[in-house]
Amino acid sequence: MDIAITGSSGLIGIALTERLTAAGHTVRRVLRRDGGPGTVRWDPVAGTIDAAALEGIDAVIHLAGEGIGEKRWTPAQKDVIRSSRTLGTGLIARTIAELATPPKVLLSGSAIGWYGDRGDTGLDESEPAGTDYLASVVVDWEAAARPAVDAGIRTVFLRTGIVLSPDGGALKRQLPVFRAGLGGRFGSGQQYQSWISITDEVRAIEWLLTSDLSGPVNLTAPEPVTNATFTKRLGAALHRPTFIVPMAGPRILFGRELADSLLLTSQKVLPVALERHGFAFQHPTLDAALRDLLHLPS
Secondary structure: OOOEEOOOOOOOHHHHHHHHHHHOOOOEEEEEEOOOOOOOOEEOOEEEEEEEHHHHEEEEEEOOOOOOOOOOOOOHHHHHHHHHHHHHHHHHHHHHHHOOOOOOOEEEEEEHHOOOOOOEEOOOOOOOOOOOOOHHHHHHHOOOHHHHHOOEEEEEEEEEEEEEEOOEEHHHHHHHHHHOOOOEEEOOOOOOOOEEEEHHHHHHHHOOOOOEEEEEEEEOOOOOOHHHHHHHHHHOOOOOOEEEEEOOEEEEHOOOOHHHHHHHHOOOOOOHHHHHOOOOOOOOOHHHHHHHHHOOOO
């Protein structure tokens, strides 16, 4: 397949580009800068893209967007987070909808932030959106892809959970702390964390390229765990003790709203659509994921 990817320099994008290239697909990176032959130039803020370079392409995977935990949530930063998703998604969706030969599929980045703080309720793709800031961002993010949906392009919303990888994201930040024996749970520890290994994240995205699924798809492992359980298992895998981490530190460092949203929100998200349609996880359990990702003995 001939596949265009935005966000190819991010954690998921790098791993996905490597996997698709190794599988024999042609990958065109959609970049703000000139990346040489085979790349596509765009500027989502200015609303410009080289549409001709996308003519006749088989699929688009749209992963670009500002990281939600990179900076404190000032009003300006919250606007950047929202616009980085809606402007880019809208530009991609409008552009491919107007092509003479549009792609057959758009896999559009999304997040389990859609569901909001839901305690211990199991959440499948049919659940309504939450009411907090992140939920509103995801609602707008998915809505921005409407031109592609209306044009009859099979559109999948990749509602991704916490992606576990030693090369980036939350796990990379946690590993030095846990290896030093300073890791611990936050708050009561009863908040659910819905995770997926980087391996299964890219496997699922590749699988979705040729599936018949459309609409929202939860990209999370079948075993969501509480923060207390995650903390205990990561500590055990590294043979280190774990403690209770006061929220005062993260709240000072990141601000209360961001810290509480990332560390205390509870989302027990289940990959119902993936499993119902036959996707098989390589890392269905947290122990299996940590063992492989951290190259631990079985």
